[in-house]
Amino acid sequence: MEIPIESLWSQVLERLQLELSQPTFETWIKTASAERLENNCLVIRTPNPFARNWLQKYYINTIAHVVQDILGHPVGIYITVAQGDEVSHLSEREVSCESPNPSSISEAVPNHNHKTTELNSKYVFSRFVVGANNRMAHAASLAVAESPGKEFNPLFLCGGVGLGKTHLMQAIGHYRWEISPNCKIFYVSTEQFTNDLITAIRKDSMQSFREHYRAADVLLVDDIQFLEGKEYTQEEFFYTFNTLHEAGKQVVIASDRPPNQIPSLQERLCSRFSMGLIADIQKPDLETRMAILQKKAEDENISLPRDVIEYIASNYTSNIRELEGALIRAVAYISIWGLPMTVENITPVLEPPNEKMAATPEAILKVVADNFDVSIDDLKSNSRRREISWARQIGMYLMRQHTSLSLPRIGEEFGGKDHTTVIYSCDKITQLHQSDRTLAQTIRQLSDRINMTSTSQRK
Numbered sequence: 001m002e003i004p005i006e007s008l009w010s011q012v013l014e015r016l017q018l019e020l021s022q023p024t025f026e027t028w029i030k031t032a033s034a035e036r037l038e039n040n041c042l043v044i045r046t047p048n049p050f051a052r053n054w055l056q057k058y059y060i061n062t063i064a065h066v067v068q069d070i071l072g073h074p075v076g077i078y079i080t081v082a083q084g085d086e087v088s089h090l091s092e093r094e095v096s097c098e099s100p101n102p103s104s105i106s107e108a109v110p111n112h113n114h115k116t117t118e119l120n121s122k123y124v125f126s127r128f129v130v131g132a133n134n135r136m137a138h139a140a141s142l143a144v145a146e147s148p149g150k151e152f153n154p155l156f157l158c159g160g161v162g163l164g165k166t167h168l169m170q171a172i173g174h175y176r177w178e179i180s181p182n183c184k185i186f187y188v189s190t191e192q193f194t195n196d197l198i199t200a201i202r203k204d205s206m207q208s209f210r211e212h213y214r215a216a217d218v219l220l221v222d223d224i225q226f227l228e229g230k231e232y233t234q235e236e237f238f239y240t241f242n243t244l245h246e247a248g249k250q251v252v253i254a255s256d257r258p259p260n261q262i263p264s265l266q267e268r269l270c271s272r273f274s275m276g277l278i279a280d281i282q283k284p285d286l287e288t289r290m291a292i293l294q295k296k297a298e299d300e301n302i303s304l305p306r307d308v309i310e311y312i313a314s315n316y317t318s319n320i321r322e323l324e325g326a327l328i329r330a331v332a333y334i335s336i337w338g339l340p341m342t343v344e345n346i347t348p349v350l351e352p353p354n355e356k357m358a359a360t361p362e363a364i365l366k367v368v369a370d371n372f373d374v375s376i377d378d379l380k381s382n383s384r385r386r387e388i389s390w391a392r393q394i395g396m397y398l399m400r401q402h403t404s405l406s407l408p409r410i411g412e413e414f415g416g417k418d419h420t421t422v423i424y425s426c427d428k429i430t431q432l433h434q435s436d437r438t439l440a441q442t443i444r445q446l447s448d449r450i451n452m453t454s455t456s457q458r459k
């Protein structure tokens with residue numbers, strides 16, 4: 001006999017309250033509610049996508065076991081977001097259904113439009129923040145999405161890791177589908193293309209491999225740099241590309257570098273990749289990183305103080321995936337411990353990602369003070385004399401480069417300066433460093449001296 005959903009959920013809550021810590025229970029479990037038990041699957045609603053992802057990642061098995069204990073048989077757990085909206089957009093990869101016996105719950109999972117299963121539902125234009133670093137790539141992608149096969153064919157998006165190439169590519173796909181639902185859009189990684197080719201050769205089904213790819217209206221190929229050294233795949237891709245291009249079909253390619261820098265890429269492919277538009281994406285500046293964080297927070301219904309946004313954006317400068325990861329870690333940490341969202345509170349989980357050379361702050365202060373002929377006390381003072389504040393700014397920049405200290409900690413090393421002063425100094429020196437050769441040389445010499453000091457200290 002099935003028990004009423006309210007009664008089931010209150011028993012689940014009672015049990016989970018005993019099993020989980022109080023902050024965890026209050027933050028993630030108490031805010032969720034059970035919606036229905038159907039086809040042997042319990043549908044749980046969470047207040048926002050972030051809570052859904054968190055439950056899905058860390059607590060779904062615990063919940064499944066508790067429910068199984070109460071009901072006496074295994075059930076699937078399907079976690080969704082309140083207001084329904086998000087559910088219809090979930091791609092298959094994001095569907096949160098876990099069960100000791102997943103096949104028994106398939107009917108409870110919403111039917112997804114099969115066309116979107118290859119694309120991430122979040123990678124749409126409306127979620128993409130445009131800044132100086134990606135303006136051209138964004139405009140070109142939008143143009144291609146509006147009139148494929150016309151102006152920029154192929155569109156070649158290039159840029160470093162985690163800077164939004166896949167996001168833009170998939171946004172083109174989503175946009176096309178909105179306008180033209182029957183459009184055949186294939187998104188494929190180069191690795192997948194290669195694997196499909198190998199399978200086709202093994203199964204003697206080259207004909208259907210070719211027909212499949214050449215049927216695309218828009219072909220989106222990610223990470224094309226992995227064509228490097230794959231002669232046969234390059235050959236096959238060349239013919240696929242030509243067929244589509246000649247038929248006026250759109251090809252969009254993403255790579256971490258421009259075509260002429262992909263080693264051993266056939267000349268004919270290189271020239272074809274270059275005949276449309278090559279649009280590169282640079283690292284975002286501080287303002288754009290802050291705007292991205294602000295947007296992500298809004299999308300997830302999270303409110304973030306401005307100094308927190310600035311702090312995270314200043315710590316993660318070169319990869320938006322890492323920037324997002326930092327935001328998620330910060331929000332999770334704050335939620336679990338029930339803390340207010342402040343810079344001080346999130347510092348423990350946001351130390352810079354890479355272990356930096358272990359130079360001591362004292363060594364850096366000494367090297368800088370000696371070089372600029374000022375004292376360490378001057379560096380720590382509030383003096384605004386030009387030569388002292390210049391040395392101080394360079395010192396802060398070097399401490400950021402050579403240690404893994406957080407911004408507030410660096411501020412402390414300079415006599416208790418605010419972390420925003422450190423941010424300002426680091427940004428200023430980073431910018432000048434790119435345009436001022438004398439400064440670049442000074443920084444290099446100081447860095448060498450700091451490295452030498454740290455090495456001799458370690459011996």
Ligand SMILES: Nc1ncnc2c1ncn2[C@@H]1O[C@H](COP(=O)(O)OP(=O)(O)OP(=O)(O)O)[C@@H](O)[C@H]1O
Nearest residue numbers: 127128129160161162163164165166167292320321
């Ligand atoms: N301008 C932007 N606005 C909002 N989100 C962005 C932006 N650029 C990147 N992102 C986000 O950063 C993450 C990484 O982006 P994406 O996967 O597109 O990077 P990529 O350049 O394809 O990286 P890789 O080279 O590793 O494949 C994604 O979650 C994406 O949504």
